[in-house]
Amino acid sequence: MAEASGVRVAWADLPRTVRAAVEDVLGSPVVAAVTQPGGFSPGSADRxxxxxxxxxxxxAVAGSTNVHSPILHRREIAVTAAMPPDAPVPRLLGSHDDGDWVALVLSDVEGRHPHLPWRADELEAVRVALEALAATPLTDGLAALSGTGEGFADDFAGWRRLCDEPDPGLDPWAARHLDRLAETAARAEAALGGDELVHGDARADNLLVRPDGSVVVVDWPWATLGAGWFDRLALLVNVGLNDPDADVEGLLARWLPHVPADDVDAVLAGLGAYFADVARRPDPPGLPTVRAFQRAQGAMVLRWLERRWSIRSHA
Incomplete structure (x- = not known):
C-alpha cells in the first residue's frame, strides 16, 4: 500500500506564541495533543x-520550513471559512498568521481515515460525500474560486516539458507514447470545465469516516470550481494505488457513466503528466517522502491509461 505520509512537527515543538494564539481561539489552555498521521505538510497536525x-x-506550519506551505494554509483558511454550514467538511474556528507561522483551528471530527486497501462500504460512503460536495451551494467565497482546468493547466503540460527535456528515467511505455500523451493531456483543461465545487486532492488521507459511516472531507487548499467528477476519478487513482487488483474501470463505469471516455483519458493523461514531471525534481524542503508517493501515483495512472488504450485498440 502507498499511504501519504510526511514528517510532522509536534504540538509541543510549536513556538509559544503560536500555541498561545491557538489557545486564545479556543478560550482555554491546551492540556493534551495527539499528532495525527497522513498527509505531507511539514508542519503540525494535532487533535x-x-x-x-x-x-x-x-x-500549523512555518514559511521558514517550506515557503509554499503557509500559502496553502492561507488558501485553506479562506476556503473553509466560505463553506456552507451543512457541507461535510470541518468548521473553521479561527486562525493565526504572524507572517511566518500560519495556523488553522478547526472543529475536531470524530473519525478515522478509511481502511487501506479500500473497503467497499467505505468507498461507497466516500462516493456519496464527493457527489454531495460537487453539488454544494456556492457561497460568495466559493463562487470566487478559480477554475479547475485553469488551476491544473501548467501541471498537465508536463508531457510537453518532457518532450523538450528528455528524461532517461521516464517510464518506457510513456516514452514510446509521449506525443499521444501530450496531445491527450492538452484536452484536460477543457474537459474539467464546470461550476461545481472540486476538492482537488481526493485520497484516503484527506478523508475521515465517522462512527456512523458518513464521511468528512478535509484539507482544502486546492479547491476550485469545475467538473465535480474529477474528485471521484482522482479517488479511483487512490483505490488502484492501494490495490493493484481493484476493478477501477468497473467502478468508473458505475460512478461516471455520463463522462465521455475521451475526457477521462485526457484527465488521466494530465495527471500522469504532472506526476511524471514533478517526481523527477528534488524533494521539496521539509517533504522527504512526497516524490516517492508521486512516482507511485504516476505509475498507477500510466498503467490504467495503458489498459484503456489497449482495450480500445482491440475493440
Missing amino acids: VRTADGRRAFVK
Whole structure:
C-alpha cells in the first residue's frame, strides 16, 4: 500500500506564541495533543483538548520550513471559512498568521481515515460525500474560486516539458507514447470545465469516516470550481494505488457513466503528466517522502491509461 505520509512537527515543538494564539481561539489552555498521521505538510497536525474539555484540530506550519506551505494554509483558511454550514467538511474556528507561522483551528471530527486497501462500504460512503460536495451551494467565497482546468493547466503540460527535456528515467511505455500523451493531456483543461465545487486532492488521507459511516472531507487548499467528477476519478487513482487488483474501470463505469471516455483519458493523461514531471525534481524542503508517493501515483495512472488504450485498440 502507498499511504501519504510526511514528517510532522509536534504540538509541543510549536513556538509559544503560536500555541498561545491557538489557545486564545479556543478560550482555554491546551492540556493534551495527539499528532495525527497522513498527509505531507511539514508542519503540525494535532487533535487537541483544552482544560475546559473543548476539542479541536490544529495544524500549523512555518514559511521558514517550506515557503509554499503557509500559502496553502492561507488558501485553506479562506476556503473553509466560505463553506456552507451543512457541507461535510470541518468548521473553521479561527486562525493565526504572524507572517511566518500560519495556523488553522478547526472543529475536531470524530473519525478515522478509511481502511487501506479500500473497503467497499467505505468507498461507497466516500462516493456519496464527493457527489454531495460537487453539488454544494456556492457561497460568495466559493463562487470566487478559480477554475479547475485553469488551476491544473501548467501541471498537465508536463508531457510537453518532457518532450523538450528528455528524461532517461521516464517510464518506457510513456516514452514510446509521449506525443499521444501530450496531445491527450492538452484536452484536460477543457474537459474539467464546470461550476461545481472540486476538492482537488481526493485520497484516503484527506478523508475521515465517522462512527456512523458518513464521511468528512478535509484539507482544502486546492479547491476550485469545475467538473465535480474529477474528485471521484482522482479517488479511483487512490483505490488502484492501494490495490493493484481493484476493478477501477468497473467502478468508473458505475460512478461516471455520463463522462465521455475521451475526457477521462485526457484527465488521466494530465495527471500522469504532472506526476511524471514533478517526481523527477528534488524533494521539496521539509517533504522527504512526497516524490516517492508521486512516482507511485504516476505509475498507477500510466498503467490504467495503458489498459484503456489497449482495450480500445482491440475493440
